[in-house]
Amino acid sequence: MKPEQTTAAFSNDETRWNAVSGRDSSADGAFFYAVRTTGVFCRPSCASRPPRRENVEFFDTPQQAESAGYRACKRCQPGSLSRELAIVERACKVLDADPQQRLTLAQLSNAVHVSPFHLQRLFSRVVGVSPRQYQAARRADALRGALQRGDDVTRATHDAGFGSTSRMYDAAPAELGMTPSIYRRKGAGLIVHYATAQTALGIVLVAATAKGICKIAFGDDPAALEADLAQELSEAERIEDKGRLAPFIAQIDAYLRGKREHFDLPLDISATAFQQRVWDALRRIPYGQTRSYTDIAETLGSPRAVRAVANACASNPVALAIPCHRVVHKDGALAGYRWGTARKVALLSAEKEHREEAPHEAVDAGVLS
Ligand SMILES: [Zn+2]
Structure with a gap:
C-alpha cells in the first residue's frame, strides 16, 4: 500500500506517540513502535507496560522494525498484522460495534483513516463482500439473535435496523439463510457448566455437559455471552464453574498464543x-x-x-x-x-x-x- 492512500492521522511522531500513550487500537497497522531498551516492537494498542518516550522509535511496517534489529512482541504479535489486514480488521470492528448503524463508505473510511476508494477495494478483496453488504449481513445476524431470544418479530426487525417487516422478509432468503422456526431448541434436562475468560481474541465462553464441550463462543462482553447461553439453553440447569472449565480454557489460551496446534477436547454437540x-x-x-x-x-x-x-x-x-x-x-x-x-x-x-x-x-x- 502506498503511503498517500492513508490519511494523515498518524503521519508524524507526535500523533503516533499520542496513539501509543492512549493504546489507540484504531492506529493498529498504521505504524509500529519499537522500544530501544527492550529490543521489541509492538502495535500501538499493545497492552504491555507503556514505554518512556525517549526510548521509542516508530516504523511504518513490521519489516522495517525487524531490519532495524527489533523482535516482534510476543504479546501483541505485530508481525502477524500486515498493514492491509489491519485496515480490514479495524473496519470490521467499527462495523461490528453497532449493527443498527448504517455507515456510509465515507464515514467508514474516515473512521479507519483510509481513502474510500482504497477501502472499498481492499475490504471486498479480503472479506469477499463490500462494507455495505457486510453491514446488511450484520443486521441479519442481529435479527437472528433477536428471533432466537423470542423477541416480537416486528420489534426485532426494527431493532436489527431493517426499516420494516416486509423489507426483512425481502432480505431473508439472502441474508437470514434460515426461517425463524429453526430457532426452537433449549436443552431441557441437561446440566451445563460454563465459565468465561479473557483471551487474546477477546472474551471466551466455554460451556460443557457431563459428556463434553457444547459451546465455545467469543465476544467482547462476558454478560452478553452468558445471556446468549441462557437464551439458547433456557431449559437447562446452568452453573458457572471456573475451576471445572479451567483445563479447557487453558488449552484455548495456549492455542491462541501459538503454543498448541490441536485440541484435546471432548465435544458434546x-x-x-x-x-x-x-x-x-x-x-x-x-x-x-x-x-x-x-x-x-x-x-x-x-x-x-x-x-x-x-x-x-x-x-x-x-x-x-x-x-x-x-x-x-x-x-x-x-x-x-x-x-x-x-x-x-x-x-x-x-x-x-x-x-x-x-x-x-x-x-x-x-x-x-
Ligand atoms: Zn506488544
Missing part, C-alpha cells in the same frame, strides 16, 4: 448428519492452512453443496475446536465468521505466523543446546 460430515472435514484442515467451501463440498462428494457447506460452517457451535475459521472463499476472500470477521483475520494471520516461525524456533533451540 448435536448435528444433522450433513453438519457432522462438514465438521469432520473441517477438523482435518491442518493448522495454518485454509480450504474453500468448494473444496469441502468436493471432499464430501457433493460438489454442488457449496451453500449447504457454508451454512454448516456458520452453525458451528464450538469456535476453534471445529476450525471453521480455516474455510474461505475460493478466490481467497475471507467470507464471514460467526464470532466476527476481525477475529477470523486475527486467527488466520496468527496461525500463519506461528506456522512460519516454528522451524526457526527449532533451529534456535538446537544452537543453544
Whole structure:
C-alpha cells in the first residue's frame, strides 16, 4: 500500500506517540513502535507496560522494525498484522460495534483513516463482500439473535435496523439463510457448566455437559455471552464453574498464543448428519492452512453443496475446536465468521505466523543446546 492512500492521522511522531500513550487500537497497522531498551516492537494498542518516550522509535511496517534489529512482541504479535489486514480488521470492528448503524463508505473510511476508494477495494478483496453488504449481513445476524431470544418479530426487525417487516422478509432468503422456526431448541434436562475468560481474541465462553464441550463462543462482553447461553439453553440447569472449565480454557489460551496446534477436547454437540460430515472435514484442515467451501463440498462428494457447506460452517457451535475459521472463499476472500470477521483475520494471520516461525524456533533451540 502506498503511503498517500492513508490519511494523515498518524503521519508524524507526535500523533503516533499520542496513539501509543492512549493504546489507540484504531492506529493498529498504521505504524509500529519499537522500544530501544527492550529490543521489541509492538502495535500501538499493545497492552504491555507503556514505554518512556525517549526510548521509542516508530516504523511504518513490521519489516522495517525487524531490519532495524527489533523482535516482534510476543504479546501483541505485530508481525502477524500486515498493514492491509489491519485496515480490514479495524473496519470490521467499527462495523461490528453497532449493527443498527448504517455507515456510509465515507464515514467508514474516515473512521479507519483510509481513502474510500482504497477501502472499498481492499475490504471486498479480503472479506469477499463490500462494507455495505457486510453491514446488511450484520443486521441479519442481529435479527437472528433477536428471533432466537423470542423477541416480537416486528420489534426485532426494527431493532436489527431493517426499516420494516416486509423489507426483512425481502432480505431473508439472502441474508437470514434460515426461517425463524429453526430457532426452537433449549436443552431441557441437561446440566451445563460454563465459565468465561479473557483471551487474546477477546472474551471466551466455554460451556460443557457431563459428556463434553457444547459451546465455545467469543465476544467482547462476558454478560452478553452468558445471556446468549441462557437464551439458547433456557431449559437447562446452568452453573458457572471456573475451576471445572479451567483445563479447557487453558488449552484455548495456549492455542491462541501459538503454543498448541490441536485440541484435546471432548465435544458434546448435536448435528444433522450433513453438519457432522462438514465438521469432520473441517477438523482435518491442518493448522495454518485454509480450504474453500468448494473444496469441502468436493471432499464430501457433493460438489454442488457449496451453500449447504457454508451454512454448516456458520452453525458451528464450538469456535476453534471445529476450525471453521480455516474455510474461505475460493478466490481467497475471507467470507464471514460467526464470532466476527476481525477475529477470523486475527486467527488466520496468527496461525500463519506461528506456522512460519516454528522451524526457526527449532533451529534456535538446537544452537543453544
Ligand atoms: Zn506488544
